[in-house]
Amino acid sequence: MSMAPAQKISTPARRRIDLQVVGPIVALIALVLIGMALNSNFLSYANITNVLARSSFIGIIAVGMTFVITAGGLDLSVGSMAAFVAGLMILVMNLLTDRLGVTLPVIFAGVALALISGLVAGLINGLLITRVGIEAFIVTLGTMGIYRSLITWLADGGTLSLGFEMRELYRPVYYGGIAGISWPILAFVAVAIIGEIVMRHTAFGRHCAAIGSNERVARYSSIAVLRVRLATYVLLGVLVGFAVVMYVPRLGSASASTGLLWELEAIAAVIIGGTLLKGGFGRIWGTVVGVLILSLIGNILNLTDFVSPYLNGAIQGAVIILAVVLQRKGAADR
Amino acid sequence: MSDPILSLKGISKSFGPIEVLHDVDFELRPGEIHALIGENGAGKSTTMKILGGYIDATAGEVLWHGQPTHFPSSDEAEARGIVMIHQEFNLAEHLGVDQNVFLGREITRGWRLDHKAMRTRTAELLDRLECRVDPAVRVSGLSVPAKQMVEIAKALSRDLRVLIMDEPTAVLTERECEILFRQIERLRAKGVAILYTSHKLSEVTRLCDRVTVLRDGAMVRSAPVSDITEEEMAAAMVGRELSDLYPAKAVPRDEVLLEVENLSVPGVVESASLTLRRGEVLGLGGLVGSGRTEFAEALAGLRPREGRVRLMGEDLPASEVRTALQRGLVYLTEDRKGAGLLLDKGLRENLTLPLLERFGGPLIDRRAEEAALDRAIEEFAIRAPDRRMRVGNLSGGNQQKLLLAKTLLSDPQVILIDEPTRGIDIGTKQQIYALIAGLAAEGCAILVISSEMPELIGLASRVLVMHAGRITGALEGDDVTEGAIVRLAMGLDDNREGAAA
Amino acid sequence: MIKTLIATTALVTGFSAAAGAETIGVSIPAATHGWAGALNFHAERTVERLEKVYPDLDFVLTTTPDSATQVSDLEDMVATRGIDALVVLPFESEPLTGPIQRIADSGTWVTVVDRGLAVDGIENLYVAGDNNSFGRTAGEYFAETLDEGAKVVVMRGIPSTVDNERVAGFEAAIDGAGIEVLAMDHGNWNRDTAFTLMQDWLSRFGQIDAVWAADDDMAVGALAAIEQAGRTGEMFVVGGAGMKEMVDRIRSGDKSVPVNVTYPPAMISTAIEMTAAGIVGNAPMSGDFIIASELITLDNADDFYFEDSPY
Structure with missing residues (x-):
């Protein structure tokens, strides 16, 4: 019974972890290098700001999605939910403008409403999944259709637009910033940092991973499985609301095509980042890298005539698969 | 003695920089049961996997009928009649028993599956195993021993030349073990070469013809079973003489830590009662499926229950795992891999x-x-x-x-331990027994659930036995014997009156 | 068997028609984007109005998210409502040609709107916008307004026949005018996509003189990106389809949005009205009715502004 073999294994262990970590980062750096090679404006302040700011909606949502997926869940409804929350927010803000005029309280009310309706929407998903016991895929597929219909109905099939003056007042939330960094970027960074800390350094994050890894073990370890799982959906809902708060000032409108396919982009970003789709392991910084990879692909394609625009989707798909293959190869080497 | 059908010669195996098998020779002969024993991590699994074609050796030769051979995959090995029954079952949980038995080798009539033939054949095989499982039911609904039987039926359904069994009895009760042994003996008589592993040395003596002991990846002893005693086997495995396996029993104190009155779990446990004192190790015996595990899980809040549970004088609410833990009652699951650890x-x-x-x-x-x-x-x-x-x-x-x-x-006061030593080597067992006795001596109250009779007898000062959801009896002092426990477990003696003690 | 049944139903309702109620089925795509939303708006309003004007007429209005649903909707209309006339905007040409042909064969009046069927001569009446003219009108404005050597970018819609026809018209019109098309990509008739696309184009090109967005939703996105980049004075944006907000900007003389091109969703109203008139008046209005695109300018913008339209 000697402890002798203890030191022997440690070296390959370290190498294996590195491979896994490096995968998405290598992909990101490769994309940046390609972008620099193809267009001199790629690294310009304006372009970088554009890419980061537009990534922020999906990014903020994807952070929440990382928790849901890590805990072994899934949420397909976030895109429609974002559209619905945006529509609701615009509608209510327009109504309040009639009463209160173009004033800050209207914006505060709108923001509060977005966060609360996101929370409620997440709560509904979560309760149906945890208390009624319907599979997450089905529940959120259902709510996805419901929210998409609701926004179409709210907008009468058209577009809901914030009143012009209100839009001007609210506009700086997307276009403004401090020290040259725009608000959506700051918001995204804040959410990502907090998310990373919560995931890695709090009991909640650890419990999510435990539940996703083996729900029974989690239950036998006296973790309140249902409550934690419910919390992941609520958190995601609130983050969807927060993303909407950043989204609405951009164009000041919402329509049936708002947030279309955001759910898939968010899920793709999470998976590219190295979180396991079946749950049990998640990392927020990976998700952030995943979101940036997805955004950069679109950006680079727009900045060049490299391929026919008909093939944009194919390039995106190939990069997604490649990024994941790189990682899984790293994982398989263990 | 017949010639070996499958043998290993000078086999070494490394995983990365670590060599886990060093120069192992091993032979399997038709009509012989060859036991391979050793502590956990001694290299038994690796040896079996090389024999079964699951992994390749780093050095040395695998011989089939004396000729060097190489199995590119376990399928190739199976094609020659080499079948390995894993400890973790290799069953498709959502398929039926018959579908599992013939998985990948379905009987067909033309292009259609011949369900009737497969069902009949499966029924025959299960019948030979004295296993009353309906071939049509889903595997997911079966108990662990029943699944084991299905695995064996699956092996039997093939043209079997070599059977490799990785601790087949770890999850079986004594009665089921006997049935299994009869089957193994029948296979031996038909000329099948059998590799058998177990941590229960009495089984090796009872069943096997030859025994090989592995320690730290090397072969330390190989002899006919008749030439070696169980003590010698154990000593060879551990590399030293084993002192008494069971420590001295702690003396229960007066203070009652846990009182259970008429606890019922619908359909599984019926009004079970017990009291557990500080410093006491209470044994809970019974067949697998008698409701022991469910009883303990209900106590720990993992299952809904009826009835009253008082922990250190206060009522313990049902279905609140967290509360139980905070108040000092914990449950150690029998399902280490499925419910115990990530x-x-x-x-x-x-x-x-x-x-x-x-x-x-x-x-x-x-x-x-x-x-x-x-x-x-x-x-x-x-x-x-x-x-x-x-x-x-x-x-x-x-x-x-x-x-x-x-x-x-969490430094609990009341500890419910379900199968403390399942699938564990003898050295570790001894450590765990010492630990349990130590905890009791420090003042914990411990309930040990076990299918291993000697364990109950060696550890517990008092033993309760369950049968079909009820506590059918309590044994104390010299009354705690294997015979008495078995009789209660089978529902033969019913002295339930004594149970409430 | 089913076919006979349909025929009989049609016959029976045909008789009863003399006595009173005739039914017109209207099947259009669901309101999944702005233009389709307006189409729904106009269809519903027209149906309401006509039900008052013609008490003898019944209307069945269905909206469909895809071709398959539209086929079953049409089958239901014939089987359970016994329609006498059908006004349909086919979701896709190919899959719906067969089903509509069967309905036409059974003697039901068929009006096809906007998207032509794959086989000629099935419909009694064809009412459509002219996509080629839509692109041409914008292109002609570009050719007239812009100097030689001007640089433009083109934002296309979702890849489809409609989009191809529009772009073909545009390209034909600017041919020879010395206008350089810097880039052409799909904005998918979506504001967000257009915003992103325009941002990237603004990073990529130092000089852009004009933007043609083949739809007003995309124009809105493009304008927001231009404003963000602070390059508002440098270029103008021409969208299309006469969105309220755009027409309003033309009315008020906004230099960024000098003109717009119509592709009126109200064509559905025209189609329903003509069909109703044909059924009631027994004066069949058959043939093709193509609504060419018009250029909305500062001078005529008031005529194209509908206060209560959602679009």
């Missing part, structure tokens, strides 16, 4: 999982966790090559020690 996580994450709030809030103090792991590794003598490794890669004994450490992390 196999894809490291030791640290597993150890602190139930008690994260104790390691700082809102942020977890990783240094405190590492310190706790240091203590656990030290206290429970956990042998992990790398403390960051996945728990799934630990040997069964070390997993069990880690699970014990995790369960005991």
Whole structure:
């Protein structure tokens, strides 16, 4: 019974972890290098700001999605939910403008409403999944259709637009910033940092991973499985609301095509980042890298005539698969 | 003596820089049952996997009828009649029993599956195993021993030349073991070469013709069973003489820590009652499926229950695992891999999982966790090559020690331990027994559930026995004998009056 | 068997028609984007109005998210409502040609709107916008307004026949005018996509003199990106389809949005009205009715502004 073999294994262990970590980062750096090679404006302040700011909606949502997926869940409804929350927010803000005029309280009310309706929407998903016991895929597929219909109905099939003056007042939330960094970027960074800390350094994050890894073990370890799982959906809902708060000032409108396919982009970003789709392991910084990879692909394609625009989707798909293959190869080497 | 059908010559195997098998010779002969024994991590599994064609050796030769051979995959080995029954069952849970037995080798009539023929054949095979499982039911609904029987039926359904069995009796009750042994003997008579592993040395003596002992990846002894005693086997495995397996029993004190009155779990447990005193080790015996596990799980809040449970004089609410833990009652599951440990996580994450709030809030103090792991590794003598490794890669004994450490992390007063030594080598068993006795001596109250009769007798001062959801009797002092436990477990003696004691 | 049944139903309702109620089925795509939303708006309003004007007429209005649903909707209309006339905007040409042909064969009046069927001569009446003219009108404005050597970018819609026809018309119109098309990509008739696309184009090209967005939703996105980049004075944006907000900007003389091109969703109203008139008046209005695109300018913008339209 000697402890002798203890030191022997440690070296390959370290190498294996590195491979896994490096995968998405290598992909990101490769994309940046390609972008620099193809267009001199790629690294310009304006372009970088554009890419980061537009990534922020999906990014903020994807952070929440990382928790849901890590805990072994899934949420397909976030895109429609974002559209619905945006529509609701615009509608209510327009109504309040009639009463209160173009004033800050209207914006505060709108923001509060977005966060609360996101929370409620997440709560509904979560309760149906945890208390009624319907599979997450089905529940959120259902709510996805419901929210998409609701926004179409709210907008009468058209577009809901914030009143012009209100839009001007609210506009700086997307276009403004401090020290040259725009608000959506700051918001995204804040959410990502907090998310990373919560995931890695709090009991909640650890419990999510435990539940996703083996729900029974989690239950036998006296973790309140249902409550934690419910919390992941609520958190995601609130983050969807927060993303909407950043989204609405951009164009000041919402329509049936708002947030279309955001759910898939968010899920793709999470998976590219190295979180396991079946749950049990998640990392927020990976998700952030995943979101940036997805955004950069679109950006680079727009900045060049490299391929026919008909093939944009194919390039995106190939990069997604490649990024994941790189990682899984790293994982398989263990 | 017939010539070997399958043998290993000078086999070594390395995983990365670590050599886990060194120069092993091993022979399987038709009509012979060859036991392969050793502690967890001694290299038994690796040896079996090489024989079964699952992995390749790093050096040395595999011989088939004396000719060097190579199985590119386990399928190739199976094609020659080499079948391995794994400890973790290889069954498709959502398919029926018959579908599993003929999985990949379905009987067809033309292009259609011949369900009737497969069902009939399966029924015949199960009948030979004296197993009353309906071939049409889904595997997921079967008990663990029944699944084992299905695995064996699956092996029987093939043209079997070599059968490799990885601890087949670990999950079986004594009666089921006997049935299994009869089957194995029947196969031996038909000229099948059998490799048998078990931690129960009495089985080796009872069943096998030849025994080979592995220690730390090397062959230390190989002899006909008639030439070697169980003590010698154990000594060869551990590498030293084993002192008495069971420690001295602690003396129960007067203070009652746990009182259970008429606890029922609908359909599984019916009005079971017991009292557990400080310093007491209470045994709970009975067949698998008699409701022992469900009883303990209901106590710990893992299952809904009716009836009254008083923990240290206060009522314990039902279905609240957290409350039970906080009030000092914990349950150590029998299902180590399915409910005990997160196999894809490291030791640290597993150890602190139930008690994260104790390691700082809102942020977890990783240094405190590492310190706790240091203590656990030290206290429970956990042998992990790398403390960051996945728990799934630990040997069964070390997993069990880690699970014990995790369960005991909250310093509980009342500990329910379900199958404390399932699938664990004798050296580790001894450590765990000492630990249980030590806990009792410190003043904990312990309920030990076990299918191993000697374990109950050796550890517990008092033994309750369950049958079909009821506590059918209580045995104390000299009355605690294998015969008495078996009679109660089979529902033959019913002295329920004594049970409430 | 089913076919006979349909025929009989049609016959029976045909008789009863003399006595009173005739039914017109209207099947259009669901309101999944702005233009389709307006189409729904106009269809519903027209149906309401006509039900008052013609008490003898019944209307069945269905909206469909895809071709398959539209086929079953049409089958239901014939089987359970016994429609006498059908006004349909086919979701896709190919899959719906067969089903509509069967309905036409059974003697039901068929009006096809906007998207032509794959086989000629099935419908009694064809009412459509002219996509080629839509692109041409914008292109002609570009050719007239811009100097030689001007640089433009083109934002296309979702890849489809409609989009191809529009772009073909545009390209034909600017041919020879010395206008350089810097880039052409799909904005998918979506504001967000257009915003992103325009941002990237603004990073990529130092000089852009004009933007043609083949739809007003995309124009809105493009304008927001231009404003963000602070390059508002440098270029103008021409969208299309006469969105309220755009027409309003033309009315008020906004230099960034000098003109717009119509592709009126109100064509559905025209189609329903003509069909109703044909059924009631027994004066069949058959043939093709193509609504060419018009250029909305500062001078005529008031005529194209509908206060209560959602679009």
